Amino acid sequence: MTELAGASSSCCHRPAGRGAMQSVLHHFQRLRGREGGSHFNTSSPRGEAKMSITSDEVNFLVYRYLQESGFSHSAFTFGIESHISQSNINGTLVPPAALISILQKGLQYVEAEISINEDGTVFDGRPIESLSLIDAVMPDVVQTRQQAFREKLAQQQASAAAAAAAAATAAATAATTTSAGVSHQNPSKNREATVNGEENRAHSVNNHAKPMEIDGEVEIPSSKATVLRGHESEVFICAWNPVSDLLASGSGDSTARIWNLNENSNGGSTQLVLRHCIREGGHDVPSNKDVTSLDWNTNGTLLATGSYDGFARIWTEDGNLASTLGQHKGPIFALKWNRKGNYILSAGVDKTTIIWDAHTGEAKQQFPFHSAPALDVDWQNNTTFASCSTDMCIHVCRLGCDRPVKTFQGHTNEVNAIKWDPSGMLLASCSDDMTLKIWSMKQEVCIHDLQAHNKEIYTIKWSPTGPATSNPNSNIMLASASFDSTVRLWDIERGVCTHTLTKHQEPVYSVAFSPDGKYLASGSFDKCVHIWNTQSGNLVHSYRGTGGIFEVCWNARGDKVGASASDGSVCVLDLRK
Numbered sequence: 001m002t003e004l005a006g007a008s009s010s011c012c013h014r015p016a017g018r019g020a021m022q023s024v025l026h027h028f029q030r031l032r033g034r035e036g037g038s039h040f041n042t043s044s045p046r047g048e049a050k051m052s053i054t055s056d057e058v059n060f061l062v063y064r065y066l067q068e069s070g071f072s073h074s075a076f077t078f079g080i081e082s083h084i085s086q087s088n089i090n091g092t093l094v095p096p097a098a099l100i101s102i103l104q105k106g107l108q109y110v111e112a113e114i115s116i117n118e119d120g121t122v123f124d125g126r127p128i129e130s131l132s133l134i135d136a137v138m139p140d141v142v143q144t145r146q147q148a149f150r151e152k153l154a155q156q157q158a159s160a161a162a163a164a165a166a167a168a169t170a171a172a173t174a175a176t177t178t179s180a181g182v183s184h185q186n187p188s189k190n191r192e193a194t195v196n197g198e199e200n201r202a203h204s205v206n207n208h209a210k211p212m213e214i215d216g217e218v219e220i221p222s223s224k225a226t227v228l229r230g231h232e233s234e235v236f237i238c239a240w241n242p243v244s245d246l247l248a249s250g251s252g253d254s255t256a257r258i259w260n261l262n263e264n265s266n267g268g269s270t271q272l273v274l275r276h277c278i279r280e281g282g283h284d285v286p287s288n289k290d291v292t293s294l295d296w297n298t299n300g301t302l303l304a305t306g307s308y309d310g311f312a313r314i315w316t317e318d319g320n321l322a323s324t325l326g327q328h329k330g331p332i333f334a335l336k337w338n339r340k341g342n343y344i345l346s347a348g349v350d351k352t353t354i355i356w357d358a359h360t361g362e363a364k365q366q367f368p369f370h371s372a373p374a375l376d377v378d379w380q381n382n383t384t385f386a387s388c389s390t391d392m393c394i395h396v397c398r399l400g401c402d403r404p405v406k407t408f409q410g411h412t413n414e415v416n417a418i419k420w421d422p423s424g425m426l427l428a429s430c431s432d433d434m435t436l437k438i439w440s441m442k443q444e445v446c447i448h449d450l451q452a453h454n455k456e457i458y459t460i461k462w463s464p465t466g467p468a469t470s471n472p473n474s475n476i477m478l479a480s481a482s483f484d485s486t487v488r489l490w491d492i493e494r495g496v497c498t499h500t501l502t503k504h505q506e507p508v509y510s511v512a513f514s515p516d517g518k519y520l521a522s523g524s525f526d527k528c529v530h531i532w533n534t535q536s537g538n539l540v541h542s543y544r545g546t547g548g549i550f551e552v553c554w555n556a557r558g559d560k561v562g563a564s565a566s567d568g569s570v571c572v573l574d575l576r577k
Contacts, residue, residue, distance in 0.1 A: 056087045061099040067252075067290075068096060068234075068566070070483075070507055070525065073390055073414055076349050076373060080330055085308065090288050092232050092253050096566075103133060110136040220543040220573055227546075228259050228570040230271050234547075235564035237293060240555040243300035246317060247555075247562045249570045250291030256305050258319055261560070261572055269572075272319030276307050287311075293334050297341040302358070304344050306332030312346050314358060323361035327354055333375055340382045343399075347374035353387045355399055367397045369404055376417045380424045388415035394429055396441070408439045410446050417459045421476060423468040426492065428478055430457035436480050438492060448495040455484035458509055463534070465517035474517055477534060481508035487522045489534060499537030503530055510551045515558040523549030529563045529573065545571050 059082040066075035079085065095101075233252035240247055245261040256274040276291060277284040289308035296303050302322065303315045312325035312335055328348035335346040343364065344356040353374050355364045372391035379385045383399040394415060396406035413432035420427050426447075427439040436457055438448040459481050466476030477498070478490040487501040487508055506525035513520055519540070520532045525548030531541035547567030554561055561573045 056089065060084060060087060060089045060091070060094070061102070064091070064094060065099040070509070073373070073375065073416075076331060076333065077390070079308075080349055085289065085310070085331070092288065107133060107136050218539055218542045220541050224574045225543055226261070226269065226572040226574070228269055228271070228572065229568065230257060230273070231255065231568040231570070233568055234566045235550065235568060235570055236290065237551050238553055238562045238564040238570060239294055239296055240553050240562060241296050241300040241317065242298060242556055245555055245560070246300070247570065247572065248294050248296065248303050249564055250294045250305060251568070252290045253568075254287050254289055254291065254307070256291050256294055256303070256315070258303070258317065259570065274305070274315050274319055274321070276305070276309065276311075276313065278309055278311070289331075292332060295335055295337050297337045297358070298339055299341065302341075304335055304337060306335040306346055308332075310348070312344065312356065314344070314361070323358075325356050325361055325363070327363045327366065328352070333373065334377050336377055336379055338379045338382045343382070345377045345379060345385050347377045347387055349373040351389070353377055353385070353397070365399055367395070369395050369397070375415065378418050378420050380420050386418050386420065386427055388418045388429060390414040392431075394418060394427070394439070406441055408446070410437060410449070411435065416457065419460055419462055421462045422464065422466065428460050428462065430460045430480055432456040434482075436460065436478075436490070438495075448492065450490060450495065450497070452488060452497050452500075453480065453482040453484050453486065455482050455507075457482045458507065459511065461511050461513055463513045463517040464515060471517050477517070479511045479513065479520055481511045481522060483507040485524065487511055487520070487532075489520070489537065499534075501530070501532055501537060501539075503539055503542070504528060506548070509549065512552050512554055512561075514554050515556060519558075521552040521554065521561050523552040523563050525549065525566070527565070529561065529571075531561065531575070541573070541575060543571070543573055545569065
């Protein structure tokens with residue numbers, strides 16, 4: 001399990017503090033698919049306590065687990081089907097890893113139930129029997145172990161009685177020796193098996209490599225890292241203002257924030273809190289929904305945000321709400337300004353994409369062409385864009401056209417991200433089918449089908465080099481980030497991988513090129529931000545934060561990298577000498 005949002009990998013390696021919540025395991029399957037609000041009253045085996053569990057509560061914990069584990073698309077789909085957005089649960093009050101914690105408590109209850117006598121003593125004086133989660137929900141396994149313990153206890157009692165009888169007729173020394181041999185030989189073997197079983201079980205769960213020891217020569221010192229705190233939940237996204245050192249961040253606490261890191265700001269960084277509210281009963285109240293996407297316009301005067309509450313919003317750089325854009329019928333997954341700055345493009349879980357007039361806040365056109373949630377969008381020019389979806393299709397659409405101008409098909413699983421190259425001639429896409437594909441508007445099939453990753457590819461980025469960039473004399477590259485813990489750099493002209501970057505130990509969620517294309521930043525749930533030389537593939541800088549990294553981004557000058565993390569922190573790395 002990946003380390004996310006406080007669900008640290010240590011929960012897989014050691015027993016946590018546990019109480020009694022066995023019924024969660026029993027009811028989980030029954031609750032799936034039910035309408036929110038259903039109540040289930042349960043009592044303990046002895047009837048001392050009574051608990052009330054709602055399907056809303058269980059569904060919310062499952063939803064949060066999917067989010068924290070990096071299953072973003074599954075979380076959005078599950079959230080829609082289970083009506084998470086309609087629940088009254090305040091997600092900011094629910095601690096990270098809540099589902100794992102409650103399952104551990106239920107598991108401890110089952111272990112105790114097997115291993116402890118009616119009088120509260122432990123069988124054999126031995127530690128509580130350790131179970132796997134699957135063992136705990138299988139009645140046959142539980143009953144078999146209970147019976148085995150009871151038989152073992154009866155056998156020990158009979159052996160002790162036989163030893164006592166033998167002592168009455170044998171020499172005291174011999175009787176003592178015999179009794180010791182009968183009473184202690186087998187328990188010692190059992191203890192050894194339990195310890196080995198615990199070790200083996202721990203090793204089978206801990207299938208990730210140990211955290212990488214960062215080379216002191218490349219490690220970014222703490223004096224060069226500024227950690228910004230204020231968010232109360234995971235920080236999913238961050239983006240630098242294109243003209244100044246303002247860093248925007250979006251979080252699960254239903255806020256976006258603008259951090260001022262300009263050199264002339266007084267006393268270090270300051271923050272503006274952009275609260276995402278909805279109208280209820282004539283009052284603005286917090287939406288309690290995740291901020292899922294954000295993007296600055298080209299001249300850095302306006303920030304657009306998308307939220308799980310289904311609204312897009314436009315904010316001024318000083319934190320004032322300028323417009324609220326509401327036409328999606330579900331969460332917004334992605335949003336982008338066009339280069340001209342007059343339109344905003346959004347992708348929704350309602351299977352549609354919308355072009356908005358940034359000046360009036362009105363929807364110019366809604367495109368209902370996908371058959372499943374739209375996951376990403378990218379502008380080709382000021383009026384034409386591409387969109388991708390869990391339906392495995394890519395549509396190229398144009399403002400004013402009532403059908404796609406092009407549809408690309410070829411992926412065999414969800415298409416996670418799409419990006420046009422700087423010239424707008426080539427479109428790259430990546431998918432859960434572990435492939436990276438390059439498309440041209442001049443062809444029906446992909447011109448490159450790049451297969452090298454061995455797990456899902458989460459995101460891709462083109463380098464700001466080659467034609468139509470400020471670095472025209474440098475070759476264009478494409479970077480891909482995967483759940484296989486690697487980043488790959490691709491020469492698209494030849495269709496080959498030039499470098500495989502392998503220092504990360506967990507899934508890589510974000511990559512970003514420096515403005516000159518000479519460096520690549522990558523962020524992973526191993527809590528590390530790595531900076532790579534794109535020509536040599538060498539690691540040149542590295543920083544380990546305090547939470548899994550969701551997003552990395554460069555400022556316009558290319559001397560600072562921002563990163564957002566699962567523990568609610570945002571860090572800024574100063575790469576100046």
